[in-house]
Amino acid sequence: MMEKENRKLSKSSHLPLYQQVVVYIKNKIISGEWPIGSKLPTQREFAKLFGVNRSTVVTALEELKAEGLIEGKMGASTKVVNNTWTLLANTAPPDWNKFVKTGFYKPNQSIVQEINKAESDLNIIQLGKGELSSELFSVENLHTVMHRCINRIDSLGYEVPKGLLPLRQELSKYLSTIGITCSPDSILIVSGALQALQLISVGLLRQGSTILLEEPSYLYSLHIFQSAGMKFSSLSVDNQGLIPSDIATKKQRNQSIIYTIPSFHNPTGIVMSEKRRKDLLQVCEKENLPIIEDDVYRELWIDTAPPLPLKAKDRHGQVLYIGSFSKTLSPGLRVGWLVGPEPVINRLADIKMQIDYGSSSLSQWAVAEWLSSGLYAQHLRAVRGNLTIRLHTMLEALEKYLQGIATWNIPKGGFFIWVKILPAIPMQKLFETALDEGVLFYPGSIYSSACTQYLRLSYSYASLSDIKQGIYRISQIVKKLM
The missing domain is CATH 3.40.640.10 (Type I PLP-dependent aspartate aminotransferase-like (Major domain))
Structure with a gap:
């Protein structure tokens, strides 16, 4: 429900940081963007959005709970239960959450939804995107x-x-x-x-x-x-x-x-x-x-x-x-x-x-x-040459940073390298930590429940320097989790 956007708080404001968080969330609720029944983002997502520590977020959420706008238990999701005008109204508003759940089209896996949001973040190294870099578009x-x-x-x-x-x-x-x-x-x-x-x-x-x-x-x-x-x-x-x-x-x-x-x-x-x-x-x-x-x-x-x-x-x-x-x-x-x-x-x-x-x-x-x-044929020749350079750059980075702790295929084309992490580490933790440290890849589990130790890396989108830096960061996280 929360897009990746720049919502850094103002330290020069007369309002404390937690109050700025309260105002943001309250405005979302009052305007109807987050209707009753909506599940709020996690504390981690809020902290990342606002660039604050979790204690600031917790203080803000506690104030909103005290006002009767949200509720949630430790370890469970927090939901909107009221807004300021429904507290005074005699009749309840439509429960949009029921409509959302009854649509026949199944929602994306939660991890795919998180990936879709992260792909728009310009501060993240994109090692997941299945598309060409804008550098390759003439x-x-x-x-x-x-x-x-x-x-x-x-x-x-x-x-x-x-x-x-x-x-x-x-x-x-x-x-x-x-x-x-x-x-x-x-x-x-x-x-x-x-x-x-x-x-x-x-x-x-x-x-x-x-x-x-x-x-x-x-x-x-x-x-x-x-x-x-x-x-x-x-x-x-x-x-x-x-x-x-x-x-x-x-x-x-x-x-x-x-x-x-x-x-x-x-x-x-x-x-x-x-x-x-x-x-x-x-x-x-x-x-x-x-x-x-x-x-x-x-x-x-x-x-x-x-x-x-x-x-x-x-x-x-x-x-x-x-x-x-x-x-x-x-x-x-x-x-x-x-x-x-x-x-x-x-x-x-x-x-x-x-x-x-x-x-x-x-x-x-x-x-x-x-x-x-004939420009399309000309464009394809340029793309193939560029993809060759990007592929070799990623393969060199994998050899340098993941040798011995992962295996991978050497593709003859396309966008992707299929990587298997050899140590039995928690892959969800690897994904979340990498995202927190500014690197996005696609976990193999979204393509098969049997591929939990795999990740799909894309060499088509990120710059050459980002490819190297992204592989390095992933390798450091893997070593910490081993």
Whole structure:
């Protein structure tokens, strides 16, 4: 409920520090931003927000309890129980907490919510973010693209359900370079890969369906399919990717579908081998299982491009292929795509129109220009060169500071290094302490309950100096916890 914001208190104020905290919290309650039933941030979060010690926060909370605005017991959460006007009112206000709890969409894991808040803190070394650093985005190219767009655009009205035709035409050409034959009619423009997954969950699958997927997997950190009443069934993975022999035994009698990230898998970084891709397609054809191929990282290779997508070998319309410009260009554009059989694309396009009436026209025109001008291909070459430097920097830091107390993979592309901490230390404590000391990483447990000793480190976002400093701080915390 509390964003990461700068709320440092004034030592020159006539009010003591604890009273300034009281005023802040009271204003939140009185204004209705924190309605009755709301759970307050922890003492640790308050102390960090205001830049004070916990005793100051405790004094403020005790005063608010005495006024009857909040209540809470030692070791339990503190909640808003009244506000100044409801103390005088004859009728109780609506209990928004009940509404919040009854929504069908499941909330993020609490640790994922904490990560999402910390990602906006400019004072934290970001070793978790799955996006490119702003240093890798060419403002000069953006100016060029937008200038050309202005000369082409005669309207910014709603687009057709499947998305801007010039963009789908350019995507059709681009996809042909990686072996995928598809017409613009079989492409749906979406607001990022996440929207593609959500559309699939509500538009193609029924409640009780089973999603077969690698474990660990990025999908475990989300609740897109679970919120739609579906369940997961894990498939084993080795250094060549998903193991197809598990599929026949894991397939359920109810509707099933496979989800896979074959190129630079998130979080492990594994690239599915060409033979394994062939085997996977054969098994799925035999079992009559459709596949969701999430291929958002494939262009982020270091030395060698990954094998062609599963979709390139799909001869029966079995694969739904997801791509995005969020990882390769900019997440702020909110432009991705989904390729599939036309009846599927038509169905999901209709649902998308009901949800948002189409993705941003301006972003679609911009991406179409990036593709047609050749600037996107040029940009990808620059990105790969920069990612190579960042990867080597992180690997050197890991060797220097974590050698002997951790093991890790050496990815051939993507954003992530999958690290296993060898000592049996409390990983939640490692996460919290690192965050307190200004370093954010993603715990492996959000991708699989079996990966409690792992962390996912990203080398794509932080500066080179921050990468080194972040790894050093993590190593010092690990040694203290051993």
